[in-house]
Amino acid sequence: MANQNLAAVLSAHGVRPTQQRIAVFDYLLTHPTHPSADTIYNALSKQYPVFSRTTIYNSLNTLLEAKLIRAVNISPDEQRFDGNIRDHGHFRCVSCGEIFDFDIDPAALHALCPSGFQGEQGDIFFTGLCPHCAPLRH
Amino acid sequence: MANQNLAAVLSAHGVRPTQQRIAVFDYLLTHPTHPSADTIYNALSKQYPVFSRTTIYNSLNTLLEAKLIRAVNISPDEQRFDGNIRDHGHFRCVSCGEIFDFDIDPAALHALCPSGFQGEQGDIFFTGLCPHCAPLRH
């Protein structure tokens, strides 16, 4: 368990390292699946005896403010979160519904930012058919 | 009023051209401000005597299915809609909150789509400082 390290990271970002925040942060880092708040809640509820939804939201918002995690606008229904704060793209397959991460060249991404604008964070999001589903639809 | 044309466009896409759908479609085409469902509701309520929220949502979903409008994941709080279905980028200024559209080269956008994936639609979204707010921040 690298929870000692996680606690240090939280402290370094001015976030008081409570057990709950460490657990949420750890979950996001070890599950690169863009979970929703509810998904995290369900997972951590099994692991820990008490863990309220409020705490999930509190922890997520705190981590967001500290820029330790990212919110990704993938689903219109619910907010999704991502422990990967590097610039990277997302692809949602309209057939199987799965969401894929893919690396992007930060320079190529920011080259698309219009001149005069100071882009701090860039998100790119494709929908279409993934390599597995594309042949089935041909 | 080009509502005759709008009705024809709806029909051509297999959408029955009711007054309400034409009104929603017309609003989106003439207001390139990525309105939320509630914004559209408030605007059309003044214009038409009765126009329920349910109808706004019904019309928007119908237009979405017909690919006549786009849903843009700009705000985590509410779904925003866009009558501009060309590939284009969005920029949200973290200072003034305004959302800007900018054109992008479709080829450059799709060049970022990973190989093997068939991207049907691409969205790019930056957050940062707009040309007006950037000088004020430093």
Add this chain to the structure above:
DNA sequence: GTTCCTGCAAAAGCTTTGCAGAAGA
């Protein structure tokens, strides 16, 4: 000891659903 956080309950806000009446083909 003081400050900040957690967690329960309740509320708020956006969106969907069920169903009767109306509009469109």
Add this chain to the structure above:
DNA sequence: TCTTCTGCAAAGCTTTTGCAGGAAC
């Protein structure tokens, strides 16, 4: 006429808020 859509009310779901007890420093 027959299908499809509208609109009201109500519910569903995610997220936020208020406040008392508890953990962290």
